[in-house]
Amino acid sequence: MSRSIIFYLHAHQPWRLRNYTIFEATQSHNYFDTDDANSNSNRRVIEKVAQKSYLPTNRKLNALLDKHPDFKINLSITGLLLEQLEAWAPDVLTSFQDLASTGRLEIASETYYHSLAFFYDRPEFERQVEQHKRKIEQLFGQTPTVFRNTELAYNNQLGQWADQAGFKGILAEGWDPVLGWRSPNFLYRPAGAENIKLLLKNYRLSDDIAFRFGNRDWEGWPLTVDKFINWINGTDHGEVFNLFMDYETFGEHQWEDTGIFDFLEDLPEKWLSKPDHSFMNFSEAIDKLEVKDDIDIQNTVTWADTERDLTAWLGNSMQQEAIKAVYDLGETIMGSGDWQLIDDWRRLQASDHFYYMCTKWFSDGDVHAYFSPYKSPYDAFLNFMNVYHDLHWRTAIFQDNIIQKETV
Amino acid sequence: MLGWELPPHNSGGLGVACLQLSKALASSGADISFILPYSPTAGYDFMKVLGASDATAPIPYATGVYESYKYLTASGSFDLDLHDQQELYAHRVGLLAESMEFDIVHAHDWLTFRAALLLRERHGCPIVLHVHSIERDRAGGHGGNPLVRKVEATSMLLADHVFAVSERTKQMIVDDYGIPADKIEVAHNSIDPDVFEFSDGNNSYHYLKYLKDKGWRVVANAGRLTVQKGLPHLLAAARQVVDYNPRTVFLIVGDGEQKDELIRLAADNGIARNVIFTGFQRGQRLRDAFSIADLFVMPSISEPFGLTPFEAAGYGTPSLISYQSGASEVLRSCLKVDFWDIDLMASKIIGALRSQALLDELSRNARIEFEKLSWQQTADKINSRYQKMAGAYA
Structure with a gap:
């Protein structure tokens, strides 16, 4: 039985607001924290996360892509982060571009501003998606064909919108109450859509890495790659295992001393040691795999909290x-x-x-x-x-x- | 005189009232030493200010006298509980008093009452307790902290004389603590127009100024954000006012334990865009809040006196105040409402904002009342009481 991992990281940083009083209203229009004496200034946050997460992780990913020709990764990166990297951490931007130049990093489409505009202002939402697409084309030379909405917020209308807009795939949370008896480890079709395919996050396996990895009270601790692969292989059904998580899992949410980078180092080699195992990019999975069923998601589902809503x-x-x-x-x-x-x-x-x-x-x-x-x-x-x-x-x-x- | 705060380390009206009253008393010939619980930073030529400890002043808006609810246990932001705080102050006042000469002890509000009793015991002098608020006021009309109530009841029973800042407060002392009415004398608070700092033309609320130029109306409140002040009622009325005229903005100046609740309430009422919370302000930004407003509202549930509508009058801003305030016994040129009557509160705000003629008339007449204000009348009353008491003990 052939099985694939879709390994997808989401990278984002907002423009944080500075302390702004009512007395400044009409007097000053710079809202964003640019005071670098403040450890929460946007620049200092970018520099800190770059050192702890972006640079070491990209170095590791680059080496892994180099070492394993069958290793593939997927990324989404917001316009807000890209413009801050351009300003303050061009070396980080270059490291992302290096990954993309291997041809084995696929970048997903999203809103440039990491907004929830889909639910409030549809024309504005479409402008932001277009703006993000142009930014990705300009910096990475690829045109996204798979869509992910901010916070993975998804419902039928979004699936249908992405279908109409010509995307071939869309991402959502594989949340049990909406899946019913279905497994997240196959491709599906959004209710009311024609061509587009739905990829569902396997939240148990994803969150084992993203949230629980360093938790010593967790019964699964310490999580080794062998144990993790055993869990995947212990699953009865499945063609794709969608490991979706924040990019900052590596080095920021899970600090280096948890061993998270060693886990990343071992994963490709051990997973690929079986001939029927592979890593896939989004588009490849969409081209190769058939949908199993329609999925009807009327209420918005996100990837946050136990409620998985907005x-x-x-x-x-x-x-x-x-x-x-x-x-x-x-x-x-x-x-x-x-x-x-x-x-x-x-x-x-x-x-x-x-x-x-x-x-x-x-x-x-x-x-x-x-x-x-x-x-x-x-x-x-x-x-x-x-x-x-x-x-x-x-x-x-x-x-x-x-x-x-x-x-x- | 024993007091818990003086400007610039005052958390509200108590410190200001103590200072201005002392000044008026001094000008009628009283020789005053004022003992604070902390080490004073400012001095005055009309009285001596002493600190009962070397500790610096507490942060401006968290002074203990108003936060009686925090004194049930030793937890919270205070290192000492109710008993310890009073004991410590009383102990230190006792030490200071050993080398002082005085005829009368005049103590302001509950935290200093125990010290006053101790001085009478040791020195045999008469004591006067000055009640700026009682526990029922601070608890928003309910019982409040039983330990504080006990201190208030016992001290007033034992005191030689009690001053209350309003008829309303006097009545509450009689009702709550059974103190004989003839022992309690009303000494209304006041303002000294001579030392009143007027606003200059350049208001710091630029955004509100812009809105006003565009025909918006501004309603302001200033005070601690605490249950006593009745602000949830004002926000409920604000919802109705905004329904009637969306171009109305409510400016809420101050801080307190109710802040988060009020922010949430404004959002729940769907008027988050019409309510601006500035946090604690003093000096020019506080003066500017009074002067930018078309109407000042003091919706207090239980206000022993309430100087803010008088300050508003000084800045030419008319007020709507609750009947449940001592100020409503004194100030005539203002609108009044029962704090619980939200519909009428909304209706009076709407009515006032619609009629510039009414606002102008109220403003002009309130200003005339303001200019006649003086602490002297109150000081004379207190001074003559001093004379009688000193005579009786002599």
């Missing part, structure tokens, strides 16, 4: 009010033709800003489990809204000018 970003009224406020400005901002304003507006759409306002864990006192630059979700909300007020002012000023021109 509540980490949109679960409370602060998050809903903040995101609605931002998208309500969209039409005027897009009409302004002011590209600085448009870019600032889009950066504020990054899902991270709303994630920082999540109160699900805060009430349990479990704030440390998730990284946030803020002391509390309430502070995150107030800071975001202060920035919103300035954005509103800039938008209103633009409208004032139109009215003046019309009346003159």
Whole structure:
């Protein structure tokens, strides 16, 4: 029985906001943390993650691609991260380009701004997907054919949209309540779609690496490659095993001293030692494998938390009010033709800003489990809204000018 | 005089009231030494300020006197519990007093009452307790911390005389603690227009200024974000006001344990864009909040006095205040409402914001009342009480 691993990493960093007070609204329009004396400045975060994760991981991946001609990897990387790498860590960007130049790194399409625009502003969503596609073409010389939405947020409408937009594949969480008796280890077709194929994350195997790897209280600890491969081979059914995770799993979420890099080092050699085992790129799997069934996902599924829904970003009224406020400005901002304003507006759409306002864990006192630059979700909300007020002012000023021109 | 705070380390109106009252008393001839629990940073020519300890002042908006609910146990941000804090202050005041001469001890609010009792025991002097708030006020109209209530009840029972900052407070002392009404005298708070710092033309709320130019209206509140202040009622009324006129913004200045709850409530009510929380402000940014507002609202559930509507009047801003405040006994040129009547609160806010004539009239008349304000009347009342008491003991 031939079995393949689709190994896919998602890389992203938002533009974090600086501490912005209501007194600055109308006075200052630089919202993003560029004060490098602050350890949370965007530049210093990029430099830190580059040292801990991007550079060592890419070095390792490069060596593995070199050593194993059948090793293949898949990546998604947001426009927000790419532009920050261009500014502050061009060596990291080069290391990604080196991986792509092997022809065995496939890059997925997504929104440039890591936004949830699909659910709020469809034309804006499509513009962001297009902007991301151009960026990937320009930097990596490949055109993405497989789509992943921010936070892997997926429902039937998205599947149908991606089908219409000409994508051949789309990614989603292989969450049991939507799969029913089906296994995530095959390809499926989104309900109502014609050509596109759905690849489902095997969240158990993926999270064994991404979340549990370094946890000494976990019964599976320590996780060796032999043990991991045994688990895959112990699965009754399956053609593809979709290991989807954040890029920062390597070196940032799981620190080097957990042995995560040794695990990565051993995985290709040991997996490929059986002749019917392989690694695949997304497109290859889509071309080679048949769909087994239609999958109907009416309610949005994501890859976050035990709920696997959007509540980490949109679960409370602060998050809903903040995101609605931002998208309500969209039409005027897009009409302004002011590209600085448009870019600032889009950066504020990054899902991270709303994630920082999540109160699900805060009430349990479990704030440390998730990284946030803020002391509390309430502070995150107030800071975001202060920035919103300035954005509103800039938008209103633009409208004032139109009215003046019309009346003159 | 025994007190828990003075500007610039005040968390609210208590420190300001203590300072201005002392000044007025001094100008009528009283020779005052004021003992704080912390080491003072500012000095005054009209009185001596002493620290009962070498400790520096607490952070501005977390001073203990208002946070009586925190004193049930030794946990929280305080190293000492209720009993220890008072004992320590009383002990140190006792040491300081050994080398001092005085005729009367005048103590402000519950944390200093035990020290006052100790001085009477040792020195045989009369003690006057000045009640700026009682535990029921701080707990938002409910019982509050039983330990604090016990301190208040016992001390007032034993005191030679009690001053209350309003009729309302006097009545609550009678009702809650059974203190005889003839032992309690009302000494209303005030403001000294002479030392009042007016706002200059350059307001720091640029965004609000822009909105106002575009026809928006600004409603402000300033104070601690705590249950006593009734802000959830204001946010409920704000929802109705915004429904009526979406171009209304509510400016909430201050900090406190209710902050997160209020932020959440504004979002739950769907008016997050219309409510701006500035956090704790003092100086120009506090003055500017009063002056940028079209209407100041003090929706307190239980406010022993409440100086903010008088300050608003000084900045030319009219107020809507709750009947459940001592200020409503004094200030005539303002709108009033019961704190629980959200519909009427909303209706009065809407009505006022719609009528510039009404706002102007209120503003002009409140300003006239403001200019007549003075601590002197209150100081005279207290001074004559001092004379009687000193005479009785002599």
